[in-house]
Amino acid sequence: KQEVTQIxxxxxxxxxxxxxxxxxxxxxxxxxxxxFRQDPGKGLTSLLLIQSSQREQTSGRLNASLDKSxxxxxxxxxxxxxxxxxxxxxxxxAGTASKLTFGTGTRLQVxx
Amino acid sequence: xxxxxxxxxxxxxxFGKPVTLSCSQTLNHNVMYWYQQKSSQAPKLLFHYYDKxxxxxxxxxxxxxxxxxxxxxxxxxxxxxxxxxxxMYLCATSRAxxxxxxxxxxxxxxxxxxxxx
Numbered sequence: 198k199q200e201v202t203q204i205x206x207x208x209x210x211x212x213x214x215x216x217x218x219x220x221x222x223x224x225x226x227x228x229x230x231x232x233f234r235q236d237p238g239k240g241l242t243s244l245l246l247i248q249s250s251q252r253e254q255t256s257g258r259l260n261a262s263l264d265k266s267x268x269x270x271x272x273x274x275x276x277x278x279x280x281x282x283x284x285x286x287x288x289x290x291a292g293t294a295s296k297l298t299f300g301t302g303t304r305l306q307v308x309x
Numbered sequence: 310x311x312x313x314x315x316x317x318x319x320x321x322x323x324f325g326k327p328v329t330l331s332c333s334q335t336l337n338h339n340v341m342y343w344y345q346q347k348s349s350q351a352p353k354l355l356f357h358y359y360d361k362x363x364x365x366x367x368x369x370x371x372x373x374x375x376x377x378x379x380x381x382x383x384x385x386x387x388x389x390x391x392x393x394x395x396x397m398y399l400c401a402t403s404r405a406x407x408x409x410x411x412x413x414x415x416x417x418x419x420x421x422x423x424x425x426x
Contacts, residue, residue, distance in 0.1 A: 299351035
């Protein structure tokens with residue numbers, strides 16, 4: 198059974214810092230990995246999708262990497278801003294089903 | 310512009326009183342999903358529709374049902390809500406074709422927060 202773990206569970210950084218969020222998964226036979234953002238009480242916004250054949254994806258200040266063999270992904274956020282404060286979830290798609298298996302998220306707070 | 314729309318955003322129901330949550334999409338995606346997310350937990354897939362084919366997760370309680378009358382709409386019915394069913398319910402869609410199904414981005418709605426009194 199696929200398990201997805203995110204460390205740390207919560208993180209607080211001052212504005213302007215670069216930061217890394219970590220995601221690990223137990224079954225490396227995945228199709229893709231997605232990073233999502235969730236604001237309090239809201240739905241999920243897809244940030245980046247990395248196919249299993251890719252090593253990284255970039256969007257603006259965000260860069261996600263994937264090391265399938267070791268079962269790890271990182272989300273790098275450059276020059277963090279207070280508006281980046283949210284919970285960040287990673288999820289993998291694996292097996293014959295279409296479902297995503299989510300981690301429990303990292304709650305990020307960027308302070309002024 | 311919202312592409313996956315969930316109504317209502319907040320729903321309060323009484324213990325045991327049936328409730329229906331609604332999801333609509335303007336993306337013309339062929340796959341629609343329902344997830345349950347309890348406080349501080351990861352979203353958990355309840356079921357999904359691939360076109361008209363319904364796929365139930367093995368551990369989804371019988372209390373949860375779904376209907377998809379057409380491509381654009383999908384409903385989540387909770388027949389007899391219990392206190393443990395209070396959660397955020399998320400609808401998502403994706404476009405999938407055969408073997409490529411697992412490679413497509415899922416687009417999520419804003420969710421419906423269900424409270425059970």
